[in-house]
Amino acid sequence: MFFEQLLFFIAGGGAIAGAVGVVLLRNPFFSVLALVAHLISLAVLFLLLTAAFLAAAQVVVYAGAVMVLYVFVVAYVGGSDDELRPETAGPLAAIGPIFAAALLIELVIAVVGSGLSLLDSTGAKVGDDFGSPAAIGDALLTKFLLPFEAASFLLLIAAVGAVVLARKRRGLHEPADAISVADVLRSEPPAGSQKEAIG
């Protein structure tokens, strides 16, 4: 029990520190690294909530694959070398944090004043296989088959959309930049060619 609480506060502190780092760090590359730390802390919290499969998926899919995509794009676009103007000047800049703080206070009041009696317990009694890959797979392929297929279709659409967005665009009648071998062959023959000599 004590070990569980210690783990919660370590992982929770890591998650909040990572989140604050994402927002406050100036260099986008460091923001991405802070988000990786945040996601790994969240995976530990998922384990505390006996969601073993989701914890593994969080580390492999999120902290692994998605963050690699981010790092590539930050490297491509070039990060913070051209910090043009100071970030958000003016009265609008102050409203964002105030709104977020108000939202937080409201949410905390909602949780504390909630009538859900189970909120102040450690949760319902569950078996050993709660949240295991077998339980998740069983639910996905029986009760939630339609959302599962819809998710796969959504991923396909996103992949096609990314290809369309990132491809090089050319106008319809604009000549190609590169000269291909066929263009060279199709160009006008020099004067005094073989044809004139014959004619």
Next chain:
Amino acid sequence: MDISWFIVLSAFIFCIGAAGVMTRRSPLVILLCLELMLNAGNLALIAFSRMVGNVEGQIFALIVMVVAACEVVIGLGIIVAMYRRKLPIDVDDMAELRG
């Protein structure tokens, strides 16, 4: 640990992400803050799933992860397209579609 601890932590993370979305101007960082908000939602879903002892909340969280991955792919594709066309990587300058 009581479930309410997890819910309050998730509220904290969500609000930090919301503050980031509203104050930062680089679209890359805004996407990162959106990830924070989605992950806070995931944490709340999994905590509630543990509370009622039902695996369905975890399925919901899994679907949210899929949606987040799609959103990242499209968002990063738009940023790369902006960079290719030499547009400024700044959401305040991209206000043409503002209503």
